Amino acid sequence: MKNDDLDELSALWQEQAPKAQLNLTDLQRKYRKHRWLMRFNLVIEPMLLVIVTSLAVWGLLSGETLHKTLWIAVLVIWGWVLFVPLTVSRWRSFRLMKSKSLRESVDDHIHLLDQEILRWRLSFYATGTLLVVLLALTVWTFISELHAYPLWVEMIVFAGLILLMAFFRKRRQACEVLRESFMQ
Amino acid sequence: MKNMLQGAPARDEIIQHYWPRISRAAMGYEHNPTLREELAQEMAFEVWRALATFSNQCALNTYIYRVMHNVGVDHIRRAGRQPITCNEEEPVSLSPCPERVVSDAQNQARLLRAVHRLPLSLRQVVLLKLEDLSNIEIAETLGISESNVGVRLNRGKRQLMELMQGTTP
Numbered sequence: 253m254k255n256d257d258l259d260e261l262s263a264l265w266q267e268q269a270p271k272a273q274l275n276l277t278d279l280q281r282k283y284r285k286h287r288w289l290m291r292f293n294l295v296i297e298p299m300l301l302v303i304v305t306s307l308a309v310w311g312l313l314s315g316e317t318l319h320k321t322l323w324i325a326v327l328v329i330w331g332w333v334l335f336v337p338l339t340v341s342r343w344r345s346f347r348l349m350k351s352k353s354l355r356e357s358v359d360d361h362i363h364l365l366d367q368e369i370l371r372w373r374l375s376f377y378a379t380g381t382l383l384v385v386l387l388a389l390t391v392w393t394f395i396s397e398l399h400a401y402p403l404w405v406e407m408i409v410f411a412g413l414i415l416l417m418a419f420f421r422k423r424r425q426a427c428e429v430l431r432e433s434f435m436q
Numbered sequence: 437m438k439n440m441l442q443g444a445p446a447r448d449e450i451i452q453h454y455w456p457r458i459s460r461a462a463m464g465y466e467h468n469p470t471l472r473e474e475l476a477q478e479m480a481f482e483v484w485r486a487l488a489t490f491s492n493q494c495a496l497n498t499y500i501y502r503v504m505h506n507v508g509v510d511h512i513r514r515a516g517r518q519p520i521t522c523n524e525e526e527p528v529s530l531s532p533c534p535e536r537v538v539s540d541a542q543n544q545a546r547l548l549r550a551v552h553r554l555p556l557s558l559r560q561v562v563l564l565k566l567e568d569l570s571n572i573e574i575a576e577t578l579g580i581s582e583s584n585v586g587v588r589l590n591r592g593k594r595q596l597m598e599l600m601q602g603t604t605p
Contacts, residue, residue: 261596264543268459274480276448350485351486430513
């Protein structure tokens with residue numbers, strides 16, 4: 253095959269027949285399901301955060317131990333820090349116009365990637381702060397013998413948070429590489 | 437045209453007509469065969485949805501290609517992966533003339549691998565040219581000038597040839 257002519261490559265490219273059949277009915281069903289799931293998430297996620305926030309406030313008012321109140325309060329702040337930028341990103345992503353010219357939409361995607369990088373970075377530092385605060389609380393309760401939770405529960409939480417931080421970092425790096433490739 | 441496309445049967449017909457092109461566009465954005473099928477279906481569905489709001493803002497062909505490729509770019513971003521790696525081999529199917537079929541399939545696989553290794557901006561121009569779009573249509577689809585299309589096309593073509601020569605079948 254001669255490689256110096258796009259016409260020949262074009263013919264070769266267009267010889268490739270679709271491997272699967274198109275099923276629009278299935279796609280429409282899938283789309284309805286997806287929309288339903290999105291609406292469900294839209295309601296459930298803020299609802300969960302509001303419930304946990306109310307619990308934290310209730311804890312503060314009803315004289316729970318300082319340790320427990322701090323645990324919940326820090327978790328609540330962490331939840332909001334992760335949730336708000338995620339929701340903003342999601343909202344902007346849904347509003348992307350699919351019929352825009354590709355140059356415009358690549359610019360939009362670069363902008364979304366910038367937000368995503370910022371979100372992963374924010375998540376990483378918020379989780380790191382949560383880890384430090386919880387660690388300090390655990391040391392404090394351990395020294396003052398005020399165990400609110402068994403030590404193994406706290407160890408699992410710490411391990412989970414460390415894994416989460418590694419995940420956030422990896423995602424941020426992947427976004428940065430992707431952004432570079434979009435800029436080329 | 438606007439009213440005609442708001443009816444589902446007319447849109448179904450257009451999608452069926454464009455299905456081979458949609459399927460090939462998906463090949464340009466995803467190397468994993470299973471994910472590629474899903475992407476093609478998603479592209480088809482997004483085109484089907486977008487046709488309901490088509491109001492002659494550009495040529496229908498341009499409009500459809502824009503939607504297809506925008507879904508492709510969105511797929512790359514959502515998947516969050518580097519769009520370069522390509523080490524999966526697809527099985528070569530044999531039919532009446534096995535030698536020619538194998539040779540064509542190998543060349544197609546080589547072409548696909550080379551396309552995947554192109555930077556996104558060049559890949560889009562090359563993919564549209566491989567579908568026989570004119571430079572004017574490519575310019576409209578991408579939203580860049582015709583002269584810019586020419587520059588990208590030359591660069592894309594050169595890189596594609598280099599990549600194809602450097603790829604083992």
